[in-house]
Amino acid sequence: MIESAVAAIHQTDVVVIGTGPVGLFSIFECGMLRLKCHAFDSLDQVGGQCAALYPEKPIYDIPAHPTILGAHLAANLELQAAPFDPIYHLKEQVHTVEALDDHGKSWRLTGTQGTVVEAKAIIIAAGVGAFGPNRPPLKNLEEFEKTSIHYFVRMRETYRHKHIVIAGGGDSAVDWALSLSDVAARVSVVHRRDKFRAAPETERQLKQLAADGKIDLVIPYQLAGLTGVDGQLTAVEVESLDGHNKQLRADYLLPFFGLSMNLGPIAEWGLGLTHNHITIDPTTAATNRPGVYAIGDIATYPNKLKLILTGFAEAAQAAHAIRHFLYPDEVVHFEYSTTQGVPKA
Incomplete structure (x- = not known):
């Protein structure tokens, strides 16, 4: 669902910043754990660079797809996330992030078009940030x-x-x-x-x-x-x-x-940065700020591989880490999707 900016404050479990392939897959992984998502992207469509810049470029290293075009990959990931009814705020960057408690479990994010969302956790999947050609x-x-x-x-x-x-x-x-x-x-x-x-x-x-x-x-x-x-x-x-x-x-x-990269407002959020990348714990995708996670090309750690499939794994790690962070006393028995199916939104 695509929603335009309104005066009301939206409430959700997770805000995903960036709707490229890795951001879209994180919405699916959160949905599998019954975590609702809102997502922001500065572009006017989901899919990130794959959809906006390289829609007809073939990709060869997506498991089970010997080759797939960028636009088709983005469309499939959007379809995969759709059962969980994510709300997309497109053509809008997150401008400010404000902690509403001391534990990292309540955040207020304000977009450049005035959209305000309060969330329990944040996933940054912003790729290279704002980009343009050299x-x-x-x-x-x-x-x-x-x-x-x-x-x-x-x-x-x-x-x-x-x-x-x-x-x-x-x-x-x-x-x-x-x-x-x-x-x-x-x-x-x-x-x-x-x-x-x-x-x-x-x-x-x-x-x-x-x-x-x-x-x-x-x-x-x-x-x-x-x-x-x-x-x-x-x-x-x-x-x-x-x-x-x-x-x-x-x-x-x-x-x-190549592309010129600009993290924009993200650089001002007090996150641990290494050469314009966000340093994370590779086991959880957690940043130095509790409740904030980073995945995909914007995230870094020793021996990081900048591959879409690496970002997919980080998306799953972040979703499970968020579920445990928000509900530490709740026992979640890990199930494969083949046995649990897709939960209803």
Whole structure:
């Protein structure tokens, strides 16, 4: 259920901050333990980056799914949480968090649109926080950003029979080069060095496509300029490290230089931070503040793996830890979902 901001104060068991895959799964895990949830997200839809930025990007490391698109994963997780009737407050960040007792069992959270929710516990599943693309330093960049420079791929069909220049050397650049090579007229990958910061297997596939003449590896080069008319690119200028320039035909430029991350108000909540990540107890997902838990990419501890499946496990740990924290004298017999089914909301 999606609810707009109203003057009334909402009451719930748990507030989840962030509705990416890990946040959505935490709603399900809380529901299995009969804990009601409200959830906030600054985006206008649930699903986080998977839904908003990479809806058509295939994901290969979700158990039981050899491959699944980001949008489909988000939709399935939303459907999985639906029986527990979560309330979503979208297009709204949590601005302030106030402790209402000394034990960490009563909190008041106020959103940027005025929504107020009182909860017994908090799960922060905010991913990388507020995010935006790192933009290449090109003087006429803004002229093309609304038309032919895309920082995220939302629909592969946009690029069918087009000439695409992809800039970057990480997973996003390599993954999209592989994917778009099936639909684009030509894909050129611009990178400053021969070695990529991507999974070894996908890098191998990229170089094999180049060897087969199916894509162009423009190495070692970097972006130098843009050419076009009325906001539509016609070419991308690249420059080698020794000053050699050339033009690449381009209908679209996809610069993949990572995301800039900003924790926003979370940084002011008195949580233990390590390099803009929240330090947690890996056995419970508890932060340094009683009643506040963090899961997913925003959480850190020794040997943490930034994988969605790791976040799923942390979501289950947090839900069980919250249940015990709120009701320490209540004995909860652990049951597998196959035996207990899905409790009614």
